[in-house]
Amino acid sequence: MTFLHAWAFGFAGLAPVIALLYFMKVRRRRATVSTLMFWQRVLVENPRRTAFRRLRQLLSLLLHLLIFALILLALSRPESARFAGQGNSTVLILDLRARMQAIESDGTSRFEKARLAAGDYARQAGPQNAIAILSAAATTEVAAPFSDDEKPLHDALAQLIPTDSGGDLDAAVKLADELLVSRPGEKRIVVFTDAEPKIQSPKSEIEFVAVGEPHDNLAITRFSARPLLNSPQTSEVLLELRNFGDKPARGSVELYLDDALLDVKPFDLKPDGRLVTASPALPRAGHGQLRARLDVKDALAVDNEAFATIPVPRKTHVLLVTRGNWFLEKMLGADELVAFELLGPESFKKEMAASFDAVVLDDALPPNFDLTSAPGNFLFVKQTPYNVDGILDQPLVSDVDTQSPLLRLVTLQNVTFLRSNRAAIPALPGEWKFSAPLRSFENPLIITAERGGQRVAAFSFDLAETDLPLRVAFPLLMSNTLQWLAGHQESARASMHAGESIALAPGQTVRIKDATIAGAFRPVKNGWYSLDTQNSSSSLAVNTFDQRESDLRSAPMSSHRPSVPAAAVRQLTRIPVWMGFAVAAFVLFTLEWWLFHRRRTE
Amino acid sequence: MVPAAHDDSLIFDSRFLAKLERLYLLSRKIFRGHQHGERKSRQTGSSLEFADYRNYTPGDDLRMIDWNIYGRLDRLFVKLFEQEQDLPVYFLIDASASMRWSPGPEALTKFDQARRVAASLAYIALANLDRVNMFYFSGELGAASGMCRGKGQFHTLLQFVKYPPVLSGATRLLQSARKFSQEAKRRGVVFVLSDFFDPAGYEEALRLLRFHQFDAQVVHVLDPGDLDPSVRGDLQLFDAESDSFLELTADDSLLHEYRSAVETFTSDLRNFCVTQRFGHVTASTEIGFEDLVLRVLRRGAIVR
Numbered sequence: 001m002t003f004l005h006a007w008a009f010g011f012a013g014l015a016p017v018i019a020l021l022y023f024m025k026v027r028r029r030r031a032t033v034s035t036l037m038f039w040q041r042v043l044v045e046n047p048r049r050t051a052f053r054r055l056r057q058l059l060s061l062l063l064h065l066l067i068f069a070l071i072l073l074a075l076s077r078p079e080s081a082r083f084a085g086q087g088n089s090t091v092l093i094l095d096l097r098a099r100m101q102a103i104e105s106d107g108t109s110r111f112e113k114a115r116l117a118a119g120d121y122a123r124q125a126g127p128q129n130a131i132a133i134l135s136a137a138a139t140t141e142v143a144a145p146f147s148d149d150e151k152p153l154h155d156a157l158a159q160l161i162p163t164d165s166g167g168d169l170d171a172a173v174k175l176a177d178e179l180l181v182s183r184p185g186e187k188r189i190v191v192f193t194d195a196e197p198k199i200q201s202p203k204s205e206i207e208f209v210a211v212g213e214p215h216d217n218l219a220i221t222r223f224s225a226r227p228l229l230n231s232p233q234t235s236e237v238l239l240e241l242r243n244f245g246d247k248p249a250r251g252s253v254e255l256y257l258d259d260a261l262l263d264v265k266p267f268d269l270k271p272d273g274r275l276v277t278a279s280p281a282l283p284r285a286g287h288g289q290l291r292a293r294l295d296v297k298d299a300l301a302v303d304n305e306a307f308a309t310i311p312v313p314r315k316t317h318v319l320l321v322t323r324g325n326w327f328l329e330k331m332l333g334a335d336e337l338v339a340f341e342l343l344g345p346e347s348f349k350k351e352m353a354a355s356f357d358a359v360v361l362d363d364a365l366p367p368n369f370d371l372t373s374a375p376g377n378f379l380f381v382k383q384t385p386y387n388v389d390g391i392l393d394q395p396l397v398s399d400v401d402t403q404s405p406l407l408r409l410v411t412l413q414n415v416t417f418l419r420s421n422r423a424a425i426p427a428l429p430g431e432w433k434f435s436a437p438l439r440s441f442e443n444p445l446i447i448t449a450e451r452g453g454q455r456v457a458a459f460s461f462d463l464a465e466t467d468l469p470l471r472v473a474f475p476l477l478m479s480n481t482l483q484w485l486a487g488h489q490e491s492a493r494a495s496m497h498a499g500e501s502i503a504l505a506p507g508q509t510v511r512i513k514d515a516t517i518a519g520a521f522r523p524v525k526n527g528w529y530s531l532d533t534q535n536s537s538s539s540l541a542v543n544t545f546d547q548r549e550s551d552l553r554s555a556p557m558s559s560h561r562p563s564v565p566a567a568a569v570r571q572l573t574r575i576p577v578w579m580g581f582a583v584a585a586f587v588l589f590t591l592e593w594w595l596f597h598r599r600r601t602e
Numbered sequence: 603m604v605p606a607a608h609d610d611s612l613i614f615d616s617r618f619l620a621k622l623e624r625l626y627l628l629s630r631k632i633f634r635g636h637q638h639g640e641r642k643s644r645q646t647g648s649s650l651e652f653a654d655y656r657n658y659t660p661g662d663d664l665r666m667i668d669w670n671i672y673g674r675l676d677r678l679f680v681k682l683f684e685q686e687q688d689l690p691v692y693f694l695i696d697a698s699a700s701m702r703w704s705p706g707p708e709a710l711t712k713f714d715q716a717r718r719v720a721a722s723l724a725y726i727a728l729a730n731l732d733r734v735n736m737f738y739f740s741g742e743l744g745a746a747s748g749m750c751r752g753k754g755q756f757h758t759l760l761q762f763v764k765y766p767p768v769l770s771g772a773t774r775l776l777q778s779a780r781k782f783s784q785e786a787k788r789r790g791v792v793f794v795l796s797d798f799f800d801p802a803g804y805e806e807a808l809r810l811l812r813f814h815q816f817d818a819q820v821v822h823v824l825d826p827g828d829l830d831p832s833v834r835g836d837l838q839l840f841d842a843e844s845d846s847f848l849e850l851t852a853d854d855s856l857l858h859e860y861r862s863a864v865e866t867f868t869s870d871l872r873n874f875c876v877t878q879r880f881g882h883v884t885a886s887t888e889i890g891f892e893d894l895v896l897r898v899l900r901r902g903a904i905v906r
Contacts, residue, residue, distance in 0.1 A: 028838040028849055033698040034712075034828055035799040036841040038863040043850060047885050 001256055008075035013095070015561040016069060022061050029476075053256035063592045068587035078577045087128040088186035089146060091176035091204075092118050095169060095193035096137040098498070098549040100162045101298040102194070104212055111162040113211035114192035115333075121190055122153035126576070132179060133157065135189075136172030137524065140501020146183070163524035164302050165499025165548035170199045177202040197552045212552075215299035216245025218269070219550035220253070222276070223292050223306035223543065225494055235280040235310045239292055243269035244551040251296040255279070257310075258289050289528050289539060298299060303550045307528055311495040315339045316486045317355075321348045322362035327469035328381075331478055332360075350374040357486035363462065377455045377485040381544040382421060384458035386447050395440035404437035405484045406448065406457065410473045419470075420445055420461035448484075455485050487536070495541040498526055507531050510540075617821045621731045621896060622722055625906065628861075654682040664795035672890055690735070690749075690790025691727040692816070693720045694782060697766055698773040700799045704887075705827035706727040712823040713889045715894075716795035717820055722895045723793060723904070728753045735786070739778035741771020743785070759808040770845040773800040776806035783814040793904075795821040795885075797828070798871060799843075808880060819904055822871055826888050829864055831857065 003009075033039070100111040125131045125148055133156050139337045144156035169191060180187040180203075187204040191197075194212040222240035243249045248270050267275050289311035296304065318340040319330060332340040341356075345364035353359045353376025366384035394415050400407060423444050425434040436444030436459040449456040468474050496502060503521040504510065506508070509532050510517040523529055523542045531538045544550070559592040658667060658678035701713040724734045733751045733882045736759060738744035747762035773796065782792075792811055797803045798820075811818040833839070833852050840847045850856065868884065875882035881904055885894055900906065 028836045029833075030840065031833050031840055032703065032840045033831065033833075034703040034797065034838060034842050037799055037801055037847060038860055038867065039839060039848055039850065041863050042859045043848070096882060288808045307683065 003078050004074040005075060005077045008072055008077075011072055011075070015068060018064055019061065022064060025350070041334050043300045044379055048372060051453050060596070061591070063588060063595075067585050067588045067592065070581045070588065074581035074585060076578070078581070087130065087184060088188065089180055089183035090121065090124075090129065090131045090188045090190060091134060091179055092121055092131060093134045093169065093172045093176055093189065093191045093193075094118055094157070094160060095191070096135045096160060096162045098162065098164045098302050098371070098544045098546070099240045099300065099552060100244055101164075101192060101302050101359040102212060102217075102552050103301075104299075109162070110194045110212040112211070114194075115157055115160065116159055117209050117211065118190075120155060122150050122157065125150040125153055129288070130183070130184075130419060131161075132176075134171050134172050134176055134179075135160055136165040136167065138497075140172040140175045142175075142179075146179075160529065163320070163499060164526040164542075165497065165524050166544060167499055168199075168551045169197045170195060173199050173202050173206065177204055180204045186343075188478050194552075206561050209230060214250075215552040216243075216247060217298050217300050217303070217550055217552045218249050218251070218294055218296050219244055219303035219545075220292055220294060220306040221274075221303075221545055221550065222548060223290075223308050223487075223545075225288075225290055225308045225310045227310075237290065237308070239265075239270060239277050239279065239306075240367070241267055241271070241275045242545075242547070243273045243551065244553060246271050246553075248273075249296070252572045253293060254293045254295055256291040256293070259291070262290075264295075289541075296337070299552055300550065302526060303544050305526065306543050306545070307495075307526060308543075309528065309539040309541045315483050316357045318482060319343055319348075319352060319356040320362065321345055321359065321364045323364065325362045325381075325463060327463050327474070328360065328362055328478075331469070331475050334492070335475070337479075350376075352376075353378065358482050371449075371454075371456060375454070377487075378457070379481055379485060380456070380458040380487060382459070382462040384447070385419045385456075386423045386424055386426065386444075386449075387460060388424045392417075392420040392422055392440060392443055392451070392460075394418060395420050395443060395445060397435075397438060397445070398441045399439035401435070401437035404435065404448070406446065407437050408476075408480050410480065412468075412471075412473055412478045415468050416466065416470055419462050419463075419585065420463040423447055423460035423481060428506060455487070457481050494539065495543065495548065496523070497526055498542050498544050504531070505533070607702065612657040616715075618892060619725060621892075622725050625726045625896075625900075651683060652681065655679045656682060665748045667744075674688060689730075689732040690728070690786070690788040691724070691732045692742075692782070692786060692790060692792045693724065693734070693736040694778065694792060694794045694796070695720050695738050695766075696740070696773060696794075696796030696798075697744065697769045698740040698771070698796075699842040700773060700797055701823070704825065705832065708824075709827075709861065710887045712797055712825050713766075714892075715885055716821070716823045717766070718891055719823075719885055719899075720793065720795055721760060721763045722891075723899075724759050724773055725751075725753070725756050725757075730755050731786075733790075734759060735779075737771060737782060738766055739768035739775075739782070741774050741777070742769075743778045744769050746785070773798075774802065775800045775804050776802060776810065777809040779810045783816070786814075786816070790813040791819060792815070792816045793821055795823055797825075798821055798867075804871065805874060808874070808878065812878065812880070817881075820871070820875050820883070821904075822868065822882065822884045824868070824884060824886045826886065830861060 029392070044516065058066040066181070087347050096111070096112055099110065100114065102110050104110060104113065107151075111304050122131060122133075127148050130146040130148050131144075132142065133153060135141050135143045143160055144153050147153055171193065173189060176189045189202055189206040189210060190208045191206065192211065194210065196208045196210065200275075201477040219242050220239065221242045222238060223236045225235045227235050227515040237255070239253065241253065248268070250266075250268045251358055252264050252266045255265070263279065265277065265279075269275055277552075290308040290310055298304065318332060318338055320332060320340050321343045322328060323345060329342065343352075345361075345366070348364065348366065350366065350369070350373070353374055356376065358377045358379060360381065361383070362378045363382040365380060366425045369385060371378070371385060397412050397415060397417075400412055400472060402408075420440070420443075425436060425444065425447060426432070432449045433458055435448050436446065437448060438446035439598050447460070449458075462468055470479070499522065501520055503520050504518055508518070510521045510529050511532065512529070521529070526542050526544060529539050529540045529542060622802045644792075655668065655671070656679065658680050660679050665784050668679050668681050671677070695713075697713060699714060702711050704711045720736060724736065727734045728750065731752065733749050734755070736747040744767050747759055750756075750759055775798070776797070794808070801806075808818055808820070819852045830856075831852075834857075837850050838847055838849050872884075874880075874881055883898055883901075883904055885898065889898060
């Protein structure tokens with residue numbers, strides 16, 4: 001027998017006080033009767049009563065002392081050594097996927113039901129039953145480490161909230177298995193979910209506690225916007241609706257742009273049907289936050305709303321340093337998304353580059369120009385830092401890297417170059433990351449370099465000595481180049497799934513409430529998030545978009561009470577020792593009270 | 603001294619007294635009276651009730667000769683008539699502290715009840731030309747009222763009843779009965795009005811009265827508080843007649859046993875009276891006085 005609270009025995013010093021108080025003279029009520037004859041006859045002539053009268057005082061004292069001893073024993077939290085070596089470990093896995101937000105017919109969500117069921121299990125925590133809690137969604141997290149105290153377990157359960165992400169429970173079960181490997185005694189995994197998942201059999205005993213009933217559900221499974229290639233000023237919206245039900249569904253979907261109602265589209269879906277629509281082009285203005293909402297009421301609300309972002313372009317501030325280049329000036333002036341300033345080479349100072357998204361140095365490479373000390377992004381034309389001695393005469397375009405952001409949609413077929421400076425990627429690149437998306441055999445015609453947040457593009461040819469400016473490819477090449485230099489192309493990713501993780505670019509942060517996230521970002525709730533850099537900000541739409549989350553028909557036909565495993569049964573049926581003492585004290589106290597009021601004790 | 607408030611119970615109205623006058627004290631024995639009365643005696647006398655014949659002897663009153671017999675038998679016989687005498691009636695009233703105890707300050711005591719019963723019976727006796735004498739007793743026999751005869755003496759008896767002497771000591775029936783037997787000159791009916799809470803017992807005292815040719819009538823006066831006490835809990839009980847006390851815890855079981863003991867006592871007294879041919883009646887203080895006298899005493903063959 002082990003006593004967890006041995007300090008309780010310190011109260012044993014009060015026992016003599018109880019005895020002392022007990023032996024203090026009882027103040028009896030005085031009463032006069034006509035004769036004591038009959039009282040004496042009853043008391044004296046009944047030997048049993050006389051003997052019991054002598055005994056009952058002692059009996060009462062013994063009862064009080066026994067009750068006191070039982071209370072002390074209960075306070076000391078005794079634990080029987082017989083059970084000490086038979087501890088078991090249980091990992092509770094709580095499903096936090098989006099489907100757990102489904103509301104059941106009684107008005108509570110599947111997640112709340114799962115949490116209540118998990119709470120029942122958490123109450124079994126004790127010295128012989130350590131319990132840990134894992135939350136499972138897109139990723140698995142340890143909500144509470146192994147504990148034999150139910151309070152931190154309940155606290156951890158109270159902290160859990162369901163996510164809007166998908167995922168599977170296999171990773172959670174594997175993690176639970178790993179946690180249980182080093183645990184002694186019986187090991188058990190209990191998964192609280194709405195449907196039994198397909199998982200690999202773990203090493204430990206596993207049990208599924210199913211909550212919820214099958215429901216029909218309507219969901220937005222795809223929602224995105226993209227600029228039209230033939231009209232970059234406008235976008236088109238793709239919307240996909242699905243009916244995860246056995247009955248036809250009818251309703252409407254509302255489209256909002258920057259919280260202003262834009263359009264209402266009625267729909268009529270067959271059972272298990274799908275509807276894909278591409279809406280007309282939308283004006284590109286405002287924040288570009290586009291929201292779709294199903295005007296229906298079904299079990300799962302999270303997939304009735306979807307978010308998208310229309311890429312709202314911003315102007316690229318360009319400094320053109322040239323002695324005069326008609327093609328560049330006209331091209332930059334024609335691009336509405338470019339705001340440029342013109343400067344003579346003699347007026348240029350490299351510190352100016354920090355104020356612009358890109359600096360175009362057209363045949364104007366300053367002497368002893370050091371890129372490492374010049375903050376900013378540069379496009380060198382003709383004179384580049386990478387030029388080497390020599391001239392290429394009528395170079396032929398031999399290699400085009402179509403994957404390069406500079407050459408996206410650029411066709412350089414039949415483009416001729418009269419001559420070009422010979423350029424080469426430095427042999428010792430250092431921190432720079434070089435590439436040559438356009439080559440004339442071994443000679444690069446275009447070199448790109450990137451280091452940290454700084455970007456450099458170098459055209460080794462003179463624009464006046466090629467027919468490129470006369471081609472459609474020229475504005476595309478220049479636009480792509482300036483966009484790349486300005487870093488705008490990285491913000492092209494405008495949407496992602498909840499629970500998915502993205503790496504944030506250096507200097508890029510996401511602000512959620514009071515926290516600022518950098519490095520990596522994994523949103524678990526749907527909505528828009530703002531990706532901020534020092535100079536720019538873009539919007540990221542996060543959605544569930546997972547058929548497995550929206551299809552609620554896979555839930556079991558009826559919820560059932562989990563079968564309590566043998567270990568748990570033992571735990572439940574074995575009343576804690578301290579509780580036994582407390583119950584015994586209570587019973588004796590009741591008995592003493594009854595005896596006292598029946599005048600059996602004094 | 604009995605509290606004045608209780609003396610009101612000794613006021614008898616004329617209507618009640620008229621009812622009492624129609625009653626008649628019963629006696630199991632025929633006693634020799636002292637004066638002419640209304641009760642039979644073994645002596646022959648001058649009443650209208652024929653008793654016997656005897657031979658004429660010179661000197662007999664010639665008016666008593668039955669001439670019809672002389673005509674038939676030619677012999678002289680004298681007619682004898684029964685002599686009707688008065689009956690000595692005694693009242694022994696227990697004036698001990700136990701009789702004066704009551705469960706509440708305003709409640710009627712057993713002593714009050716005993717005095718009222720005694721006064722009523724005395725009036726009945728006086729109305730029937732019997733001779734009445736009253737005694738109080740406690741540890742010993744107290745003062746007597748003196749022999750009274752005739753309704754005119756009722757006032758004297760009432761004063762005696764109203765102002766009883768204060769007697770000390772616990773009830774000692776035997777000593778009181780012994781002294782009474784010595785003091786009472788004539789044998790007669792004796793009403794013993796008491797709760798009989800004498801630890802020494804009542805049997806010897808009653809047998810002594812019978813030994814001395816008294817017709818003892820037992821009026822057992824009880825209070826409901828004696829039969830079913832309302833006390834509960836941890837108690838220090840004091841005896842009303844002595845300084846002794848008893849510490850006990852009155853629970854349901856003890857009270858049940860107490861009630862059984864009291865019931866045994868009363869039934870024993872009743873059985874003793876029946877077997878020893880004493881008259882017996884229980885006069886509880888909770889019984890209305892008129893009801894007690896006119897019904898209970900008649901049912902107990904005390905009066906007719």
